[in-house]
Amino acid sequence: MGGQGRPGAGTLAVGVGAAVARDASGRRPDWNSRLTHGILLAAVLVLAFPLYYAFVISTQSLSEVSSLPPRLLPSTSMIQNYAEAWQRAQMGRMLVNSAVMALGIAVGKIVISLLSAFAIVYFNFRGKQVVFWMIFVTLMLPVPVRIVSTFQVISVLGWVDTYWGLTVPLMASATGTFLFRQFFQTLPDSLAEAAQLDGAGPMRFLWSFVLPLSRANIAALFVILFVYGWNEYLWPLLITNRPEMRTAVIGIEALVPRSGSQLPEWNVIMAAATMVLLPPVAIIVFMQRWFVKGLVETEK
């Protein structure tokens, strides 16, 4: 990838190692490196400010939020606001729905694409090319391209306002299948030969050889898909009507005051927003290695 000194997208992971190695040569920090750190720190702080501000607002009382000049320090109404946001928006239920959707899509998509990639790489069967092209074409059919008709399909199936409707239709996509296909093709032929000599059938081979080797790819895909599922907006908006089936990301919109007669309770909204954004951000931060791998691999 970056081997010829030509940086591709894949160098994000490689670059870190190289930088650390070069810095260990003991050069003293010069102005250039101070400027570099200064720029990066400034970027980090500017990026963090909106989130900090949202958190600060979520700890203030209504009168503090609606007074000028804006206050930039946390206040004392935090628990009250979060409790209010929790109750008002049925936050518990919405977060459960989001979790079901994110986990369902992530796990389902991983299983389905692992199986189909395994079939495509390790079997010769009639119609393989057709299956492959079918999967490829799904790349060109994201949700916005099928807005009206998708709703009709889901209502024919009776899946409106169900967890089936929130998860199953989003479980198929090309990215996962292509990721595993690419990875399986890098596995040496001798692996399958050895398994066959041992008398292991294909499912045995998949379970005890391929699956353990795929752990890193599975973890990478999981992070990407969890974030995708949690943050998906148009899909749940299309196929849910009942408030108790809404996901957290679309539920928040209902809290935003749209007319002057509503109380400008931005403290409550920001408390809700903080709760909703925390799970995917936490997963990215704590599983960062897999996240970066997933970003690079799925976009290839």
Place this chain on the structure above:
Amino acid sequence: MKRTVFRNRWLPYLLVAPQVAITLVFFFWPAFDSLRLSLYRSSPFGDKLIWVGLANFQRLFGDRAYLRSAVTTFIFSFLVTFAGMGVALLLAALANAKIRGLGVYRTLLLWPYGIAPAIAGIIWLFIFHPSYGILPYVLSFVTAYQFNWFLKGWVALLLITVAAIWKQFGYNLAFYLAGLQAIPDSVLEAASVDGAGPVRRFFSMTFPLLSPVTFFLFTLNMTFAFFETFGLVHSVTQGGPGDATTILVYKAWKDGFEGLQIGISAAQSVVLMVIVILLTAFQFRYAEKKVVY
């Protein structure tokens, strides 16, 4: 191709069955249905469909509101893509020392990727809020101009653009930083021995060397701006004021679900399909190039 394959008459079909079933039912069926419905119009009572041929497309391309929406979408997407990537590249190029602790910066840059566009939008909505927001407050000391996005279309467009860039920015910067760190010092040193100044060196050496990263980020940001920002518009501006922030995806949804114009909405979906196909084709041409490197 693998040399070693397993032999089984039905197992491979069983393994691809879930993928194929979901693809057929939830991708192909609605996609073909969009194509079919784009040739129909629903009757005034909404009880039956009337064949109209290509009239929906004719109406669409003659409709000023639709063309405005297309222009808005392109302005928005190009601003998000080029402003976001441009600033990221500039900062990455200025931060040109070998960086100790790049991993830490990476964490501190990548987390906004996890925030849903809708949530990012709501946070920025408050920052831009004409009565309570910090941004209009600060600007009020500089100018008497009212930065009220409820009333001014361009401020609303700026609001969703800034929110979208914010979400993508750290990601762009992290990729450019990694790309720059991977360029060997010797390449740039050779250029400076030749007497090239820093600006010249950047444009003649660094930028071309970064072109794979640029292509990668370009398709990614364009796809994001076009197709993944529906939530941002729906939760923040709802297309307004007027139709100043009505991007194409939002319009397709609104005409279909609020306007109940099934045929017109389906025709818009078909136009979007063409755009995705073009973007995908672009992406794969670049992917082919990458193999040659």
